[in-house]
Amino acid sequence: MTHLTKALLLSTALLAAACTNPDRFGGAGAGGAGAGGMAGAGAGGIVPGSANDPQSPAYFNQTIGDRVLFAVDQSTLSPEAQATLDGQAQWLQRNADYLAVIEGHADEQGTREYNIALGARRASAVMEYLIANGVAANRLRTVSYGKERPIEVCSTEACYSKNRRAVTVISFGTAGAIS
Amino acid sequence: MRQILSGIAAAFLLALTAWPASAQDGPLRIDITEGVIEPVPVALPQFIAETAGAEEMARQVTQVIAEDLTGTGLFRRIPQEAFISSVSSFSSPVQYADWKAINAQALVTGAISVEGGRVVAKFRLYDVFAGTEMGEGMQFAATDSGWRRLAHKVADQVYSRITGEAGYFDSRVVFVSESGPKDERAKRIAVMDYDGANVQYLTDSGAIVLAPRFSPDGNRVIYTSYQTGSPRIHMLNVGDVQSRVLPAQSGQMSFSPRFTPNGQSLLYSATTGSNTDIYRMDISSGSTSAITSGPAIETAPSFSPDGSRIVFESDRSGTQQLYVMPANGGEPQRISFGPGRYGTPVWSPRGDLIAFTKQNAGRFHIGVMRIDGSEERLLTASFLDESPTWAPNGRVLMFARETQGAQGTSSLYSVDISGRNLKRVPTPDGASDPSWGPLQ
Numbered sequence: 048m049t050h051l052t053k054a055l056l057l058s059t060a061l062l063a064a065a066c067t068n069p070d071r072f073g074g075a076g077a078g079g080a081g082a083g084g085m086a087g088a089g090a091g092g093i094v095p096g097s098a099n100d101p102q103s104p105a106y107f108n109q110t111i112g113d114r115v116l117f118a119v120d121q122s123t124l125s126p127e128a129q130a131t132l133d134g135q136a137q138w139l140q141r142n143a144d145y146l147a148v149i150e151g152h153a154d155e156q157g158t159r160e161y162n163i164a165l166g167a168r169r170a171s172a173v174m175e176y177l178i179a180n181g182v183a184a185n186r187l188r189t190v191s192y193g194k195e196r197p198i199e200v201c202s203t204e205a206c207y208s209k210n211r212r213a214v215t216v217i218s219f220g221t222a223g224a225i226s
Numbered sequence: 227m228r229q230i231l232s233g234i235a236a237a238f239l240l241a242l243t244a245w246p247a248s249a250q251d252g253p254l255r256i257d258i259t260e261g262v263i264e265p266v267p268v269a270l271p272q273f274i275a276e277t278a279g280a281e282e283m284a285r286q287v288t289q290v291i292a293e294d295l296t297g298t299g300l301f302r303r304i305p306q307e308a309f310i311s312s313v314s315s316f317s318s319p320v321q322y323a324d325w326k327a328i329n330a331q332a333l334v335t336g337a338i339s340v341e342g343g344r345v346v347a348k349f350r351l352y353d354v355f356a357g358t359e360m361g362e363g364m365q366f367a368a369t370d371s372g373w374r375r376l377a378h379k380v381a382d383q384v385y386s387r388i389t390g391e392a393g394y395f396d397s398r399v400v401f402v403s404e405s406g407p408k409d410e411r412a413k414r415i416a417v418m419d420y421d422g423a424n425v426q427y428l429t430d431s432g433a434i435v436l437a438p439r440f441s442p443d444g445n446r447v448i449y450t451s452y453q454t455g456s457p458r459i460h461m462l463n464v465g466d467v468q469s470r471v472l473p474a475q476s477g478q479m480s481f482s483p484r485f486t487p488n489g490q491s492l493l494y495s496a497t498t499g500s501n502t503d504i505y506r507m508d509i510s511s512g513s514t515s516a517i518t519s520g521p522a523i524e525t526a527p528s529f530s531p532d533g534s535r536i537v538f539e540s541d542r543s544g545t546q547q548l549y550v551m552p553a554n555g556g557e558p559q560r561i562s563f564g565p566g567r568y569g570t571p572v573w574s575p576r577g578d579l580i581a582f583t584k585q586n587a588g589r590f591h592i593g594v595m596r597i598d599g600s601e602e603r604l605l606t607a608s609f610l611d612e613s614p615t616w617a618p619n620g621r622v623l624m625f626a627r628e629t630q631g632a633q634g635t636s637s638l639y640s641v642d643i644s645g646r647n648l649k650r651v652p653t654p655d656g657a658s659d660p661s662w663g664p665l666q
Contacts, residue, residue, distance in 0.1 A: 120545075122500065155628070158569040158583050158612050159436060159659065160482045161539065161546055163457060164495065164502035164523040167479060171500035190456045191479060191497070195434050200408040200632040202609070 107138050107217055114214040115173060122168035124176060132173060135215055136180035146220040149173045151191040154207035159193060166191030173213045254331055254353040256300055256389045265302035268295060269330035271313045276339040284338040287347055287377045294381035294395040299647030304330050316348060325354045334384055343369055347376040351384055360387045374423055394617040395420060398663045399624060400438045400447050404636055404656035415449055422652040428467055440663035441489045448492060450481040457481045459494055473512045482525045487533040495525040504538055528573045537571040537580050548582060550597065561599030570613055576620035583612040592625045594643055605645040618665040624651060626658040
């Protein structure tokens with residue numbers, strides 16, 4: 048855990064990503080994106096480390112998408128969610144120096160402790176999908192925040208749908224370093 | 227909603243038929259179970275200051291006694307201006323006719339002395355219409371910082387002698403104090419007196435904390451904290467505010483801890499992958515055993531007061547529902563069958579009822595049902611009510627109510643098990659997840 052919070056955000060693109068990433072409470076620190084990952088990219092006019100650089104955390108967070116959304120009280124992965132996770136799995140396979148913590152969340156329409164268990168189901172569904180698509184299990188970990196960390200604060204479905212999420216928070220590190 | 231309305235209507239009918247008779251005939255007695263609508267008029271003259279300079283203490287103690295009694299909704303204080311008799315000495319004989327004339331059904335007299343940092347409260351209770359003293363005069367002593375407890379102890383005696391039930395005023399509540407906006411909420415574990423006085427913070431706001439519970443003796447608190455980055459159960463001594471994290475298996479999230487009635491073990495939920503089950507842990511050895519199994523979410527356990535059974539919530543049927551099972555294993559029996567989802571069951575300290583949170587048609591309710599699931603009654607309705615906890619006498623519930631929208635905040639409320647006397651419990655900031663401790 049410690050090494051995650053110590054990770055430096057080097058490029059301006061990454062900083063921008065961190066500022067717009069609403070998961071500022073994420074257990075791994077703002078944006079969750081670690082240092083590194085931009086080396087060797089940047090061919091063909093692509094700005095290294097930007098959301099156009101397929102090797103960059105910004106690409107993972109923004110272009111692929113770091114999160115998937117769920118239906119009310121459900122943890123099944125929609126076709127759209129599966130497409131996002133396919134992209135996440137490919138990125139993680141190409142970027143073996145990254146670890147990921149998958150954070151499960153629920154909307155406020157539920158009792159507190161049940162929602163922790165529900166968030167765990169969502170995070171676990173994502174983790175199982177990534178493993179099934181080739182990501183080593185020892186690079187992945189889950190945590191549930193239940194309804195404790197909404198990113199949208201209104202009390203309508205427009206907000207609830209964005210809060211029912213699992214966010215894959217990547218960080219630079221060595222497999223097996225997280226438990 | 228219809229169930230609430232019909233519940234109130236039933237209470238009202240009972241009150242109309244049963245109350246006037248019991249008020250006038252025989253000794254003074256309030257039957258709480260019958261949903262009293264008309265509060266009993268009580269004369270509570272300011273306690274007499276028996277030492278020099280004790281007047282302010284006497285005024286404060288009398289005020290807290292009055293707030294305790296009238297706060298139940300069962301009593302109404304007769305204004306001092308209406309008094310015919312004045313009480314000038316604790317030992318002077320009671321002029322029953324003067325109190326009867328102003329329709330006081332009960333009279334509480336008392337005296338306060340303050341000496342060397344020690345406060346002593348004496349009181350007597352009279353049944354005015356019977357013309358007799360109810361029970362014996364009593365006195366309580368405390369250091370001057372503990373004066374509110376003296377007042378609560380007097381009020382507990384008065385309440386108990388008139389209702390025949392144990393009191394609950396001299397008790398504390400542990401809860402989560404909340405501050406900051408909804409998407410950046412800071413949470414701290416805090417304790418307070420049952421009426422919101424004497425708030426003391428037990429943790430800082432560095433980590434998310436959830437759902438504290440008092441040990442049966444009120445000396446320890448167990449709660450869930452994200453201090454380690456993942457939900458883990460922590461145990462804290464209220465006296466010295468020292469806490470420690472309880473053992474957990476690697477990679478497991480643990481939360482939803484509840485003490486066993488003897489305080490030596492706890493039930494809690496642990497999540498491995500997608501599956502959440504209930505486990506039992508012996509606190510001194512740290513050894514654990516599984517109580518439930520299978521892929522469903524099983525959480526929010528609560529013991530029967532005799533320790534023989536537990537009630538918990540499970541979504542094994544497809545939605546959150548309540549189940550009762552023997553504490554040492556066996557087949558869970560589903561007890562909730564109404565429309566909607568049921569969670570956070572809490573067994574009454576009297577053993578007779580289970581309080582719960584119900585979600586139905588976009589509304590949340592606090593309700594009670596018998597332990598076999600019969601006679602379900604919804605006591606509240608709002609955008610978001612949850613986390614009921616029982617007063618030590620099993621007659622009142624406290625719970626958290628969150629308001630809707632971007633500016634939504636959470637507050638504590640209490641309500642009688644009849645569904646009457648819903649009121650907000652004052653707290654300095656937002657508050658959630660109350661757990662009512664024992665009568666001290």
